[in-house]
Amino acid sequence: MAEVRLSGLSKMFGTTAALDNIDLTVPDGSFVVLLGPTGAGKTTILRMVSGLDTPDNGDVYIGGKPMAGLTPAQRDVTMVFQQYSLYPHMNVRQNLEFPLKSPLLRTPQAEIDRKVNEVAEILQISHKLDNKATALSGGEMQRVSIGRALVRNPSVYLMDEPLSSLDAKLRSDLRIELKNIQANSGATLIYVTHDQVEAMTMATHVGVLDHGRLVQFGTPRQIYEDPVSIYAASRLGQPRINVVPADLFGGAPTAARSIGLRPEHILQGEGEDSTVNRVEHLGDQTRLHLDYKGHDLITVTDPHTELQRGDRLPIRPNNPLYFDASGARLA
Amino acid sequence: MTDETTARTSAASRRPPARAIKGLSDRAVGWIFVAPTIFLLLAINIFPLIWTIRLSLTNYRANRTTAEVSWVGLRNYERILTDPDIWNAMQATAHFVIWTLVLQVLIGFTLAYLINKKFKGNDLWTTIIVLPMMLSPAVVGNFWTFLYQPQIGLFNYFVGFLTGADPSSFSMIGDVALAPWAIVIVDTWMWTPFVMLICLAGLRSIPDSIYEAAECDRASKWRQFWTITIPMALPFLMLAVLFRGIENFKMFDLVVQLTGGGPGSVTELTSINLKREAFEKWRTGYASAYAVILFVTVFGLASIYVKALNKVKER
Structure with missing residues (x-):
C-alpha cells in the first residue's frame, strides 16, 4: 500500500528511447493500467518500478521514498511476468511457497499452508498443487505465476500482461478476482496490457503510452470521453473510434483536420444518407458497417434492428471530437 | 485368360532390377543399414569382452603361445x-x-x-x-x-x-x-x-x-x-x-x-x-x-x- 511516483523517467536501449521523460503519479490503492502497443514502454516502466532495471534519468518513489539503488526485495514489490518464470524444478506448491519462505520473514508453516491453499482456491489450481511446474498448461502456469504474487502483501503489485495466455472464460473470471483482491487489500497495482477490456473493467486509472511517452493519464472514462489525441482515443472503445476527414460533415472548426466519431457521436435517422454495408448481430448489441460518401464508419444500433445490407440510413454527427493536423484534440 | 497370364508374366519380367530391392521389408532394409555397425561392435567390443572373460578362467600366457593352457576356474x-x-x-x-x-x-x-x-x-x-x-x-x-x-x-x-x-x-x-x-x-x-x-x-x-x-x-x-x-x-x-x-x-x-x-x-x-x-x-x-x-x-x-x-x- 503505497503511492508510486515516477519523475522524469528516461531509458535508452541503444539508440531507441524506451522511456522518454515519464512523469506519473500512481495514487495509493489505485489500479493503474498501462495501455499501449508492443514497444510503447509498458514493460520497461514495470521493470523500473520493480528495480530489475535502472533508469538512465529520473527517479522512482514508492511511498514517498526514493528507490534509487534499492533491490526489488528492498522495494517490497511483487511482479507477475509475461513469460511465467516459474521455478521449473519445483512443484506448484513449492513455487507458491517460495516468496513466503524467505528466511527474513520467518512465516510459520501453518500460515504458509493457509495462504497457499487460499490463493490456489482463488486461482482454481488446488488440484494441481503437487504437480511439477513444467507439467502444466500455459494457462495453469500463468495462474501459478499470479499466485506467487498474491501470496504476499507487498506495497505494490506489478503485473505484465498476466491474463494474456488464458482462455476467454478464465480471463473474465480472473479479471473480477484480481479486481476484488486489489479492492479488498487496498494494494496499489500497476498492470500492463494491450487489452482494452481489461483496462476498462479493472482500472481506476489508465496510462496511455506511445513510443516511450506518456500520452494521457486519467480515469478510463476521461480517456474515453475526453481523449487528448487520436492515438489516445483509439486505445479505448469498441468498436474503435471512427476517424474521418473534417470536411466530410459541415460545421467543423477551422483548425480541424479530422473528426473522431464514437458510436454515440453518430445520430441515426437524421442528416444525410449512408449505405449499410454489413450488419453484425453480437447479441447485446448490433454493429453497423456504414458507407458514408466513400468512408467506412462503424457504429452500433438496436440489437433487434431490421436493417439489412444495402439499406439507406441517414446519419449526422452529434458532439464529435475534433483533431488538428498533428492528431491532437481541439477543445 | 491365357493371354492375361502371359501379359502378367511378361510385365513381371520387364520390371527393372531395382524393384527387387524395393521388395525387401522395411525391417530388412533397416538391418542392412545397421549391420556394419553391429559387426564392428561385435568384433571390437563384444568379442574381446567375451574372450577376456574366457581367458580369465585360464592360466594362458600370451608370450608362450606353445605352452599348454589349463582351465583354472575362479x-x-x-x-x-x-x-x-x-x-x-x-x-x-x-x-x-x-x-x-x-x-x-x-x-x-x-x-x-x-x-x-x-x-x-x-x-x-x-x-x-x-x-x-x-x-x-x-x-x-x-x-x-x-x-x-x-x-x-x-x-x-x-x-x-x-x-x-x-x-x-x-x-x-x-x-x-x-x-x-x-x-x-x-x-x-x-x-x-x-x-x-x-x-x-x-x-x-x-x-x-x-x-x-x-x-x-x-x-x-x-x-x-x-x-x-x-x-x-x-x-x-x-x-x-x-x-x-x-x-x-x-x-x-x-x-x-x-x-x-x-x-x-x-x-x-x-x-x-x-x-x-x-x-x-x-x-x-x-x-x-x-x-x-x-x-x-x-x-x-x-x-x-x-x-x-x-x-x-x-x-
Whole structure:
C-alpha cells in the first residue's frame, strides 16, 4: 500500500528511447493500467518500478521514498511476468511457497499452508498443487505465476500482461478476482496490457503510452470521453473510434483536420444518407458497417434492428471530437 | 485368360532390377543399414569382452603361445582379491578419483559461475582456461615433471615463494607422501576446464527471468544460489562427475608419463598395475581376470550413478 511516483523517467536501449521523460503519479490503492502497443514502454516502466532495471534519468518513489539503488526485495514489490518464470524444478506448491519462505520473514508453516491453499482456491489450481511446474498448461502456469504474487502483501503489485495466455472464460473470471483482491487489500497495482477490456473493467486509472511517452493519464472514462489525441482515443472503445476527414460533415472548426466519431457521436435517422454495408448481430448489441460518401464508419444500433445490407440510413454527427493536423484534440 | 497370364508374366519380367530391392521389408532394409555397425561392435567390443572373460578362467600366457593352457576356474579372481598389491593399487586409484573429482567439481563450478557473470572479455578467459584440456596427456605429464623439479621447477618455486619453504627441500614426484597429490594436481589442472565447460552449459541453461522472479520474491543471492542455481545446474554437474569419474578410473597416460607409478608403487593406479601384469609379466589369464573385475566395478558404479542422475533429471 503505497503511492508510486515516477519523475522524469528516461531509458535508452541503444539508440531507441524506451522511456522518454515519464512523469506519473500512481495514487495509493489505485489500479493503474498501462495501455499501449508492443514497444510503447509498458514493460520497461514495470521493470523500473520493480528495480530489475535502472533508469538512465529520473527517479522512482514508492511511498514517498526514493528507490534509487534499492533491490526489488528492498522495494517490497511483487511482479507477475509475461513469460511465467516459474521455478521449473519445483512443484506448484513449492513455487507458491517460495516468496513466503524467505528466511527474513520467518512465516510459520501453518500460515504458509493457509495462504497457499487460499490463493490456489482463488486461482482454481488446488488440484494441481503437487504437480511439477513444467507439467502444466500455459494457462495453469500463468495462474501459478499470479499466485506467487498474491501470496504476499507487498506495497505494490506489478503485473505484465498476466491474463494474456488464458482462455476467454478464465480471463473474465480472473479479471473480477484480481479486481476484488486489489479492492479488498487496498494494494496499489500497476498492470500492463494491450487489452482494452481489461483496462476498462479493472482500472481506476489508465496510462496511455506511445513510443516511450506518456500520452494521457486519467480515469478510463476521461480517456474515453475526453481523449487528448487520436492515438489516445483509439486505445479505448469498441468498436474503435471512427476517424474521418473534417470536411466530410459541415460545421467543423477551422483548425480541424479530422473528426473522431464514437458510436454515440453518430445520430441515426437524421442528416444525410449512408449505405449499410454489413450488419453484425453480437447479441447485446448490433454493429453497423456504414458507407458514408466513400468512408467506412462503424457504429452500433438496436440489437433487434431490421436493417439489412444495402439499406439507406441517414446519419449526422452529434458532439464529435475534433483533431488538428498533428492528431491532437481541439477543445 | 491365357493371354492375361502371359501379359502378367511378361510385365513381371520387364520390371527393372531395382524393384527387387524395393521388395525387401522395411525391417530388412533397416538391418542392412545397421549391420556394419553391429559387426564392428561385435568384433571390437563384444568379442574381446567375451574372450577376456574366457581367458580369465585360464592360466594362458600370451608370450608362450606353445605352452599348454589349463582351465583354472575362479582361482585368478581369488588370487587378485586377496593380493595386497592390488588392494594398494585400488586404494591409490580411489584416492586419485575421489580427490580429482572433488577438486575439479569445486574449482570447475566456481570458474563456471564466475565466467557466467557477464563481464568484458569472458570469452577470452574461457578460451584461456580451456587450453590445458586441449593438450596431449603425454605432453602434460612430461612438462609437469619439469614444473615439479625441485631445483628448477616453477611449481616448487611458487610453493616456496608462498610458504617460505626451501623449494629444493621437497620433491612432488619423488616423495612417497606427495606423489599421490602430484598426480591429483596435474589431472585437476588439465581437466577442470572440462568440468567448467559442462557446468557453464548448465548455468547458461537457467533463464535470467527465473532469477528476476526470485529477485522479486525477495530471495537473497545466497538463497538464489542454493534454491535455483544448484538444483537447476545439478544434472549437468552430475554428468561432468560421471565423465570425469569413468575417465579417471582408467587413468593411464598422464600418470605413466609423470611418475611411472612410483615412487615404489604409490601412484601405481589399477590400469598401470594391470598393464604390468598383462604386458610386462605376461600373466595374461590373471590380467584378464583383473580387467574383468575393473570392468564390473566401473560398470556397476556407473549404472548406479546414471540411475541417480536420471532421478535428478526427472525432478
